[in-house]
Amino acid sequence: AEKLLEIENLTAGFLTVGGTVKATEHLSISIEKGKTVCLVGESGSGKSVTSLAVMRLIDYNGGAILEGSIKFQGEDLAKKSQDEMIRIRGNKIAMIFQDPMSSLNPVYTIGDQIAESIMLHRKKGKKEARQMAVDMLRLVGIPAPEIRVKQYPHELSGGMCQRVVIAIALACDPSLLIADEPTTALDVTVQAQILDLLRSLQKELGMSILLITHDMGVAAEMADRIAVMYAGIIVEEGSANEIFARPSHPYTEGLLKSVPGLEGARGEELYTIRGNIPGLSQLPEGCRFHPRCPYAKDICREKAPTVMAVTEDHYASCWMYSEEGGAAAWKNESKP
Ligand code: SF4
Ligand code: MG
Numbered sequence: 001a002e003k004l005l006e007i008e009n010l011t012a013g014f015l016t017v018g019g020t021v022k023a024t025e026h027l028s029i030s031i032e033k034g035k036t037v038c039l040v041g042e043s044g045s046g047k048s049v050t051s052l053a054v055m056r057l058i059d060y061n062g063g064a065i066l067e068g069s070i071k072f073q074g075e076d077l078a079k080k081s082q083d084e085m086i087r088i089r090g091n092k093i094a095m096i097f098q099d100p101m102s103s104l105n106p107v108y109t110i111g112d113q114i115a116e117s118i119m120l121h122r123k124k125g126k127k128e129a130r131q132m133a134v135d136m137l138r139l140v141g142i143p144a145p146e147i148r149v150k151q152y153p154h155e156l157s158g159g160m161c162q163r164v165v166i167a168i169a170l171a172c173d174p175s176l177l178i179a180d181e182p183t184t185a186l187d188v189t190v191q192a193q194i195l196d197l198l199r200s201l202q203k204e205l206g207m208s209i210l211l212i213t214h215d216m217g218v219a220a221e222m223a224d225r226i227a228v229m230y231a232g233i234i235v236e237e238g239s240a241n242e243i244f245a246r247p248s249h250p251y252t253e254g255l256l257k258s259v260p261g262l263e264g265a266r267g268e269e270l271y272t273i274r275g276n277i278p279g280l281s282q283l284p285e286g287c288r289f290h291p292r293c294p295y296a297k298d299i300c301r302e303k304a305p306t307v308m309a310v311t312e313d314h315y316a317s318c319w320m321y322s323e324e325g326g327a328a329a330w331k332n333e334s335k336p
Contacts, residue, residue: 001032001033001035002032002033003030003031003032003033003071004031004032004033004072004073004175004176004208005030005031005054005070005071005072005176005208005210006030006069006070006071006072007027007028007029007030007050007054007068007069007070007071008028008068008069008070008071009026009027009028009067009068009069010024010026010027010028010050010053010065010067010068010069010070010078011024011025011026011027011065011066011067011068012024012049012050012052012053012058012063012064012065012066013049013063013064013066013280014061014062014063014064015062015063015064016281018281020066021280021281022066022232022280023046023049023063023232023280024046024049024050024053024229024232024233025232025233026067026068026233027046027050027068027229027233027234028234029225029227029234029237031176031208031209031210031225032208032224033175033206033208034202034206034207034208035208035209035224035225036202036208036209036210036211036222036223036224036225037208037209037210037211037223037224037225037226037227038211038212038213038218038219038222038223038225038226038227038240039051039210039211039212039213039227039229040213040214040215040216040219040226040227040228040229040255041214041228041229041230041255042214042230042277043214043277044231044277044279044280045229045230045231045232045277046229046231046232046233046280047180047212047214047229048180048212049063050212050229051095051178051180051210051212053065053070054070054072054077054093054178054210055085055089055093055095055178056077056078056080056082056085056089057089059082065078072088072092072093072176073092073175090117090120090121090172090174091121091172091174092172092174092175092176093174093175093176093177093178094169094170094172094174094176094177094178095169095177095178095179095180096162096165096166096169096177096178096179096180096182097165097180097181097182098180098181098182098184098185099185100153100158100161100162100164100165100185101153101158101161103165103168104153104161104164104165105153106152106153106154107152108152109149109150109151109152110133110137110148110149110151110152110153110156110164111130111133111134111137111148111149111150113164113168114132114133114136114137114149114164114167114168114171115129115130115132115133116129117168117171117172118132118133118136118171120172121171121172121173122171122172122173130149132171133149133167134146134149136167136170136171137149137163137164137167139167139170139201140163140164140166140167140170140197140201141163141193141197142160142163142164142167148160157190158185158186158190159186159187159190159193159194162182162183162186162190162194163194163197166182166194166197166198166201170201170205173205174207175207175208176207176208176209176210177198177207177208177209177210178209178210178212179198179209179210179211179212180212181212181213181214182194182198182211183195183218184213184214184215191218192221195218195221195222198222199221199222209222211223215259216255216256216258216259217259219240220240220244223240224239224240225237225238225239225240226238226239226240226243228243228249228251228252228255230251230277230288230289231277231278231280231283231288231289232280232283232288233288233317234317235249235251235252235289235316235317235318236248236249236251236252236314236315236316236317237314237315237316238310238311238313238314238315239313239314242311242313242314243314244256246310246311246314248310248314248316248318248320248321249289249316249317249318250289250293250294250295250318250320251273251289251292251293252316254271254273254292255273257271258271258272258273273292274292275291275292278291284301285301285302286299286300286301286302286303286304287300287301287303287304287305287317287318287319288304295320295330297319297325297326299319299324299325299326300319300325304317305317305318305319305322305325306322308321308322309321
């Protein structure tokens, strides 16, 4: 299938007084047209930095792309000027964030804010844009859109505001929507409604979604493919079916065991992965996960594993799957 976005060997980070801190390293993922890829991992794993790098917003946060390419519709975003990026952002790629209130302007009506986006990106006049704003509100499932269009953000619930933010994002008819924890600030019922909305909009509009979440439950609902990030690198990647049927990296296994109601967690006491994610300027030697890994061996503490194929089209960075790491020995051991 046709790839819309192809990130290859992306390393991005920040220049600090202590030197360069790499927040995401040698990251490769691609998204096909109309599909959803989830980047999952605990906070601090480099998921958001990755999305900021794709949008080149990292440049405004004291960061930079240090290596690699971000091919979007055949063009490398890593090489674009900010002037060119301004035309791509909000036009072909739109982004939504965790807190809808921070994306909305409290002093303008929601109708004005959607209309402004339509005028800017679709080159429509004011009158037509206002009518389209009502249609957009209907599209994102806001009841009585003719009335809502005249209201201010504070007059709407958090869930309704996130729908408005989605309407603004879609006003430019993007090919790619990047959603960074879009439901994390919402309560569970509203969360499910927003995920439903994103899925049905995707079906209707054919856009691709890069969804960033710490929540394996959200990934289970949404993802076609999943990339699990830990301490700045992808540790496992594969189709959502594969990842849930055969979680292969010990970190993914831990994430899945710690989600209530998912396979592996059912009926047992909820699992927590021991320890904390390391700071990016104090990464452990060898495998970055080794201080927290229940299976760690000597080689894990000494040498970083490379990407290994677990099955066709399913990859993990873990010594367990390599000859050099003594895969055979691991197989014969019972897991702790
Ligand atoms: Fe655990 Fe070793 Fe695999 Fe790292 S390489 S995840 S420490 S078993
Ligand atoms: Mg984040």
